[in-house]
Amino acid sequence: MAQAIFRSILLVSGSSVYGLLDYGDMIADTTRVSAYARALEARITPSSVVLDIGTGPGFLALLACRAGAARVYAVEPDDVIQVAREVAAANGFTDRIQFVQAVTTDVVLPERVDGIVADIRGTLPLFGRSLVSVVDARSRLLKPGGWIVPARDTIWAALASSTAAHKRIIQAWTTEYGFDLSAVRVRAANQWSRQRLDADDLLVEPQCWAVLDYDSLQGPNVSGPMNWTIEHAAVGHGFGVWFDAETAPGIGFSNSPASHERLVYGQGFFAWPDPIALLPGDEVRIHLRADLIEDDYLWGWDTQVVDGASGRAKAAYRQSSWLAAQPNRERLRKRADTFVPRLNEAARIDRCILDLMHQRMPSGEIATQILAAFPSSFKNWDAALTRVGDLSDRYSE
Numbered sequence: 001m002a003q004a005i006f007r008s009i010l011l012v013s014g015s016s017v018y019g020l021l022d023y024g025d026m027i028a029d030t031t032r033v034s035a036y037a038r039a040l041e042a043r044i045t046p047s048s049v050v051l052d053i054g055t056g057p058g059f060l061a062l063l064a065c066r067a068g069a070a071r072v073y074a075v076e077p078d079d080v081i082q083v084a085r086e087v088a089a090a091n092g093f094t095d096r097i098q099f100v101q102a103v104t105t106d107v108v109l110p111e112r113v114d115g116i117v118a119d120i121r122g123t124l125p126l127f128g129r130s131l132v133s134v135v136d137a138r139s140r141l142l143k144p145g146g147w148i149v150p151a152r153d154t155i156w157a158a159l160a161s162s163t164a165a166h167k168r169i170i171q172a173w174t175t176e177y178g179f180d181l182s183a184v185r186v187r188a189a190n191q192w193s194r195q196r197l198d199a200d201d202l203l204v205e206p207q208c209w210a211v212l213d214y215d216s217l218q219g220p221n222v223s224g225p226m227n228w229t230i231e232h233a234a235v236g237h238g239f240g241v242w243f244d245a246e247t248a249p250g251i252g253f254s255n256s257p258a259s260h261e262r263l264v265y266g267q268g269f270f271a272w273p274d275p276i277a278l279l280p281g282d283e284v285r286i287h288l289r290a291d292l293i294e295d296d297y298l299w300g301w302d303t304q305v306v307d308g309a310s311g312r313a314k315a316a317y318r319q320s321s322w323l324a325a326q327p328n329r330e331r332l333r334k335r336a337d338t339f340v341p342r343l344n345e346a347a348r349i350d351r352c353i354l355d356l357m358h359q360r361m362p363s364g365e366i367a368t369q370i371l372a373a374f375p376s377s378f379k380n381w382d383a384a385l386t387r388v389g390d391l392s393d394r395y396s397e
Contacts, residue, residue: 020080023056026119029264031253036060036119039149039247040067043115051075051141053104053118053133058084058097060117065093072097073113075104104133107141115147123194123268125153125212125243126290126297131220138214148214150247156256157226157241158206159284160269165195166237169271191324192299195269197240197257203278204228206256209241209288223289230282230308238271239286239301270301276315281308298322349374353391363388 027033040060044050044067052061055074061084064072074084074097081101088097100107116137120130138148173185210222242265246252255263270288278284283306290297300320307314333339343351352373356366367385371378378384 018056018078018080020057020083023059023080025264026056027059031261032119032263033059033063035245035247035251035253036117036149037063037067038251040064040069040117042248042251043067043147043149044069045114046070048114049073049111051104051109051113051116051137053116053137054120054130055084055099056080058087058099060119061097062087062091062093064117065091065096069096073100073107073109074098075100075102075107077101077103103129104141105129105136109141112143113141113146114143115149116142117149119150121153121243121265123265124155124241126220126222126292128295128297129220129292131212131217132292134214135217135219147248150214150245150252151249152214152246153212154208154244154246155210155212155222155241156206156244157209157239157286157288159203159228159236159278160197160201160238160240161203161234162195162197162201162237162269163235165193165197165269166271166275169193169269170273187324187326189271189273189324190319191321192241192268192270192301194266195240196262197267197269199258202240202257203232203234203236204230204284220292221290223287223291225285225287227286228284230278230280230284233277233279236272236276236278236284238269241268241270241288270319272303272315272317273319274315276305278305279308282306282314283308345374345377349377349387350391353388354395357392357396363392 040063044064046068048069050064050069050072052058052064052072052074055061055076057080058074061072061074074081076084076099081099085094085099088094088099116134118130118134120133121127125131134148142148169188170185173181173188175181207226207228209224209226212222240257242255242257244252244254244256253261253263255265255267257267285304285306287302289300292298298321300318300322302319303315303317305314305316306312334341349370353366353370356369363385366388367381370388371381371384378387
């Protein structure tokens with residue numbers, strides 16, 4: 001039941017996408033770019049056909065061409081693909097890159113490719129439908145024995161002490177004005193965030209939570225336990241999660257807080273509701289899970305801290321991004337299977353526009369008729385034409 005409601009919340013709230021400045025940050029990350037460039041140079045031959053999943057402004061497709069690829073299929077659902085076409089032309093690769101505006105799972109290529117390249121992660125590799133896209137492309141579009149860049153991502157975690165991160169997430173909701181913001185605080189405590197952790201923030205040796213081997217990965221969901229015994233007294237605020245990438249054998253990068261590099265991704269920080277005084281001998285048990293629901297992940301993390309001296313529970317938390325969700329009750333009501341919909345004004349306008357489109361009427365004439373039929377809904381003919389154009393963009397061939 002909880003997952004069904006979470007799915008409904010996702011469907012009415014939309015999903016996040018990269019912006020141009022995000023792509024700029026990725027390209028400016030020289031450690032990341034070098035690892036991809038060297039992997040492509042090691043894999044690509046003059047006859048190679050490459051698929052670039054989520055090409056954005058086309059940078060990885062350019063690297064594939066520079067490495068000698070014969071053809072690159074660059075797939076991107078967002079309008080940034082128009083920029084990628086201009087970039088390809090400016091660099092003389094128009095004849096070698098074929099751009100496809102779609103999600104990869106909807107794409108059918110005229111041939112199977114020799115290799116796949118993608119960086120459609122967020123802070124962590126579990127980001128939207130990224131894993132689904134890679135697994136699908138591997139099974140449908142990649143030649144047997146083909147390669148994938150990156151080859152694998154290894155996800156690590158460690159307990160962390162970060163007063164600044166905890167204050168930003170949890171303590172920010174306690175103010176000098178005396179207002180009760182506990183409803184916000186509870187939700188904030190149940191969502192992880194991107195932070196910049198340092199090596200000194202880590203309280204224990206990192207443990208591997210998951211290995212995503214893209215040659216054999218079967219599904220997008222990940223779950224697993226981690227256990228630590230505290231060696232030195234400290235105050236714990238939660239735990240950090242990051243990944244190491246292997247783009248090709250012997251080539252890759254680490255996003256660890258202990259790395260000397262400050263990569264674009266940052267680290268995920270899973271804050272506890274309260275700081276915990278950890279003493280030598282205390283045992284900390286965490287079970288972290290991530291389940292893909294529609295286009296986003298439902299995260300859950302259970303923490304148990306056992307006193308090393310007495311063996312009694314010192315703290316126990318069950319946290320989940322489900323508890324951080326902010327459901328719109330009216331929208332959820334309208335998505336219920338018992339709800340009987342009745343078209344509102346906006347739906348009647350859209351239905352009329354679609355009916356006139358079906359009659360093969362030009363957009364300008366449709367706008368004229370819509371303005372006449374619904375004069376209170378449009379300021380002028382231009383506004384009506386904009387509404388027609390929006391539907392034309394979405395539904396016309």
